[in-house]
Amino acid sequence: MFSRDNWQEIFETIQKNKLRTFLSGFTVAIGIFIFVVLFGFGNGLTNTFNKFFGDDATNVIFVSPGQTSVPYKGYKANRIIEFDNSDLKDIEKNFAMFIDYTTPRLSRSGLVKYNNESNNYPNRGVGPAHQYNEKTIMMFGRYINQNDIKEKAKVAVIGRLVAQDLFKDKNPMGEFIDIGGSSFKVVGVFQDEGGDNEERVIYIPYTTRQLIDKNTDKLNQIIIGFKPEIGYAGSIAFQNSLKKYLQSKKNVSPKDEKGISFRNIGDGLNRNQQLAVVLKLIVSLVALGTIIAGIIGISNIMVFVVKERTKELGVRKALGATPKSVISTILLESIFITTVSGFIGMIIGIAVLNSLGESLEKYFITDPYIDTGVAVFATILLIVCGGIAGYIPAKRAARIKPIVALRDE
């Protein structure tokens, strides 16, 4: 069946029936090409989603004090809730088994000056762990450390764009900047993948912020990084018990959602990922449809090819072709064409995806790609289905009596 002679016969047939070869090859190549490109776009969409929502750590719960909306235990509504250092310590103590790290965040905004340059930047009083939940990447120097917290040091870590704005080409390290009237030494420059706004931020130790704020122990926001191994479901349970604990400590009604608010980053991420999964599913379905259309296309062509060759096959049978050799002639020819053109379509598709790269970013498609395994699987699927689609009419053709085939003029 796989002798050299056999292949020579097939190659001759392929060469001399260019239109037929082109039609079946083109159908397969275009099917695989569209499948690869669409599937790649699906992956590109997922990439975009991950890029948008994946720049911060996901195992993070933000706890923010607010204003009560219901009277409770003798307290009136509209009472302002505030956190202080003791709350942070209590949380750490009571939920140690869930917690990876905690950090307060005291957000302010104000004029920042260096020599003649000045601009408004948000500044955040934070703890050392804040680096983790923002996934802050240090370019130069260091982040806020435990010593800064203890010493209430007047040090600042500035964003890449802050450094660019204020210092131009000058090295900001060790320079002093004026934040809201106090002088801070720059000890580090960071970058953040979350976009430009995230790089126009200044971090200072939260204890320093408290000192400037008339030496209070108040905290704005508490950020808790829970242990990743408790998972999303575990984080919900943790959040609920934390809520109960804080509500009773701060005398907030359990029904009051506004007194203390919680934001689980995993929550939003979960939703966004679901959206990405649904989008990818839709794109994959379309891609699968293309493959099915390709299979139907190649089946049609095979039926046509066999019909067209009925007489030729009759002659071949009269000359001594066995049914097996008739089937193998048709099948090997179709499998050869679909294999070659399928892989050509696949390679062109992958090449197109690779060349696109970031160019479709404004259509929410970033770095489209397809696993080679998936592409090869789809191609082989099409080849196998093309083979089956060719086998059925080939078998019928092999069974036709040569006399019937020859009479057909």
Added chain:
Amino acid sequence: MIEIKNLHKSYKMGSNTLHVLKGINFSVEEGELVAIMGSSGSGKSTLLNILGMLDELDEGSYNLDGVPIKNLNETKAAQYRNKFLGFVFQSFNLINYKNALENVALPLYYQKVGRKERQEKALKYLEQVGLKEWATHLPSELSGGQKQRVAIARAMAAEPKVLLADEPTGALDSKTSYEVMDLIQKINDAGNTILVVTHEPDIAHMCKRIVHLKDGVIVEDKKVKQVRASQYV
């Protein structure tokens, strides 16, 4: 060579059956050149198809070179056709995308003859039919007579026991018909057994024996004095 006894064949046409061959007894010796004559509907093509294993018989027996031809499966029939029989059709039935040489070599391909030997043999037979120079031409570039000669070369290439020709001159004018018949006579002179189905009396008289079929039975079976086709060429 060919031994047929009490052959019956009928076709189902909807609800009626058409009894085409009604008990044929017929035998052919080696080296004979037999014309099977009859008007259309007499059953001559059916007889030839059965002889060619292109169709199956309903009743009776058929021995070809001592081998009983009965209840053959497709594969076996194909092998026997390849080994025993060469076909020449009215409409030539050359494969249109293959050139003359490749057409002639095709039965050898199915005999699993090696490529080189196949080419040599095919060229030899093309030479015999006088078409060596046309070896690389496609059938569309050949005249009707040339096509039929290629078809004859193809039928001969497999070195069959019997050559079956179904109206070999049916699509040709009389001059080319005689050329083809001349070729057939020469092949017969070389000792090959040939059966020719025709409805043209002049073609039939170029054979050595005429079998006349009418309504599914043999009405006449006589030896004739062969008219040589070469005198008309």
